[in-house]
Amino acid sequence: MDKVLLDYGSGGRASHRFVNDLFFRHLGNEILARMDDAAVLSLGGQVAMSTDSFVVDPIFFPGGDIGSLAVHGTVNDVAMMGARPLYLTCGFILEEGLPMADLERVVASMGEAARKAGVRIVAGDTKVVPRGAADKIFINTTGLGEIMADPAPAGHRAAVGDVVLVSGSMGDHGLAILSTRQGLSFESPVVSDSAALGGLVARLLAAVPDVHVLRDPTRGGLATTINEIAGQSGVGIELIEAAIPVDPAVAGGCAVLGLDPLYLANEGKCICIVPEASKEAALAALRADPLGAGAAVIGTVVADHPGKVALVTPLGGKRLLGMLEGEQLPRIC
Structure with a gap:
């Protein structure tokens, strides 16, 4: 079989062969192999659960x-809820x-990503x-995971005096998708941060148990996600433009295309808001992990302009940083 056929979704013998020969081969484990209508799982205490759909173009x-x-x-x-992901x-x-x-390549990649992440695909x-x-x-x-933090990080927990950190450079995924879709090339290659x-x-929470907010700035990028947090918490947030890490290749590509990297999606970065007293511990914990090597402190939570985000420019001025209007880059996830 070299192409997907309608028979493979019929629920009959062809479907069973398809599932066994492809999906079980790459994603199989003893829970999935039971082939029951639902998986029976063991999770102690509070759990975090999330669902998402992925329609990215190109695949x-x-x-x-x-x-x-x-x-x-x-x-x-x-x-981002302070949980240890376990099942998908x-x-x-x-x-x-x-x-x-193409399908086998995708499923094999999915299985490898799950193994590296320490999760099992159970249904x-x-x-x-x-x-x-x-x-x-x-x-x-x-996804399901066991919550490690008490209280769990949440968008409504940002408090005046907190500091805002990011785990690395902004906009990598969004520009990688755009450049591939449009057949664009830049002087330096742009690679997704997925x-x-x-x-x-887990490393961060071990060093700073009371992380107030964790978010991954995906669609709408850093600017939109930070605005969401400001609105949820009813606080103002000020970001230092010069402190926000952006890879030079991404900055150059955005300059050519007229895009703002603060509104481009990320798929392997997080925003972290912690009490000011925990700033250095949080920064050290992030930088100790390869995925957080480029971590930086980028701003503070303030009492002024509640629900809004201000960007402090390199010249010392301030401008409001709004949420993304419309669709800057379709189908990035």
Whole structure:
């Protein structure tokens, strides 16, 4: 079989062969292999749960693909609640005619990403739709994790006097997707930052148990996510423009295309808001992990302009940094 056929989504013998020969081979474990209607799992205490759907175009890009992205995106959403990600489910919607080699590459990548993230895929579903009813492949993943922090980080917990950190450079994923989709090349290659942050978060929480806010700035980028936090917490936030890390290749590409890296998606970075007294410990913990080597302190939480974000420019002036208006870059996840 070299292409996906409608028969593979019928639920009959062809479906069973398809699932066994492909998905179980790359994603299999003793829980998934039971093939029950639902998985029975052991989780102690409070759990975090998140679900997300991935429709990225193109499905292969520098630094990843839709399979690894589906794992990383949901693992990160669970981790942002101060949880240890443990289990995933996955649902596939496949377009008839999708090359089987492409699908196997995606599923193999997904399995490898799950193993590296320390999670198991314990339930799943596959549907095949006629040509034109979908675009190649869509993936939905749901994640479960055991909460390690008490209280758990949350968007409403930012407090006046807190400091704002990011774990690395902004805008890498968004520009990588755009450049691949449009066939653009820059003087220096731009690679997606797609990565699972569960280990980084565990290291951070071990050093700073009372992290107030953790968020991954995906769609809408840093600017939009920070505005969401300011609104949830009813505080003002001031960011220092010169302190926000942006890879030179991303900065150069954005300058050419007229884009702002603060509004571009990230898939392997987090925003961390902690009490000022914990700033150095948090920064050291982030930088001690390879995924946080570029961590930086970028701002503070203030009492002024509650619900709004101000950007302090290199000249010392301030301007409001609003949320993303419209769709700057479609289908980035």
